[in-house]
Amino acid sequence: MNPVPHDFSPLGLFLAADPVVKAVMIGLALASIACWAVIIEKSFALGRLRREARALAGAAVNPSILHEGAADLTSVALRAGLPEWRLGQGLQETDGEFRARLDGAMRKAVLKSVRLAEPGLQILATTGSVAPFVGLFGTVWGIMNSFTGIAASNDTSLAVVAPGIAEALFATAIGLVAAIPAVMAYNRFVGGLTGARQEAMSAASDLALRLSRTPRQQLAE
Template identity: 45%
Template sequence: MEQVGMAAATHDVSLWGLFMQAGLIVKLVMIGLVGASVWTWAIVIDKYVSYARARRQFDQFEQVFWSGQSLEELYRTLAERSNTGLAAIFVAAMREWKKSFERGARSPIGLQMRIDRAMDVTMARETETLESRLSSLATIGSAGPFIGLFGTVVGIMTSFQAIAGSNNASLAVVAPGIAEALLATAMGLIAAIPAVIAYNKFSGEAGKLGARMEGFADEFSAILSRQIDEKLQPRQAAQ
């Protein structure tokens, strides 16, 4: 009993103590998982702020766009700015519109295709920006538990080696190694669970914002199509 008490006394079972007593591989696993957890929360905060800002900008632009303001006037206001989201799609379409008419566009179909392509390219770039770093959340969410499990396996193997070396299978000998191993599993879950939840939430948010951009692009394409017909049909009739 005295030996068991002495063995227990030599082990610090606090979280910091378990980390310091862990083997090198388990320590590296724990450090990696802590880093992954910090990175996850950094992405969560960044995406929360950026998506809230994007929704606000979308609302503000739609309010101005549908207020009846002239498209030319709105384009002049936005052309010199660094635009994102709906404003970027609008500016790309209007820029192609103006370039085509300055060069004497004759084919309504060709002009419409160029405008749609300009909006599609801009929309793809904006969508990529919205979805940036979400893959990191998916990777952490899927790999975190397995990395923690790897640390657990290594920790348990170390415990068995300690049992074999001491010829003592008492709880005082086994418990510290098992605790270190389970701590690695817990840290893997702590890193993975928020990453999975955040990935699902922000993927949905990105999808909603992407749908808003697609809807605006379709509506604006229809508006420009009508204006193209109004401008090019008299020109074609005169020829």
């Protein structure tokens, strides 16, 4: 009797796998889906943050922008800086101290707002570092089962060994599919957020300097 051909398609390998290997594959697939959801969300968030940082830099250069519908980071900076500016410079306060007070308030508020875009990066970092090892665990477990089956059947032909090894290696492949995009996206987003944060913080300092030199009558309350 000819042996029943084994299904080497991804679905066939999954269905024929050991329950432990199946659990590994499912976990890796869910991690990959979560990573892609984070990647899509962070792509939009990073683009928005860059636009807001540029708008904040524009407000520092052109004060007339302050009277228009400001971008979010600009609004955040102004909500933090205007109350300090309205208090005015204290009698014992130098120009530098007054400017530093405005700068500290605005930079703190901007930094807090920028950090709202960071949650979710931990998922990418964790998946990128752990997924290959989880896949490798599934592979090792599957190969152990294959060798156990070989010992029980006393048949070492390739037709007997190949299906079990293919199912085991499929777990490693899924781990790499989950990990590679996660690592690439994590590095991209970390670099992008760092650049946007630096630009926003520098723009907040410039805006604080501009505000400290602006008489109250020149800025409508």
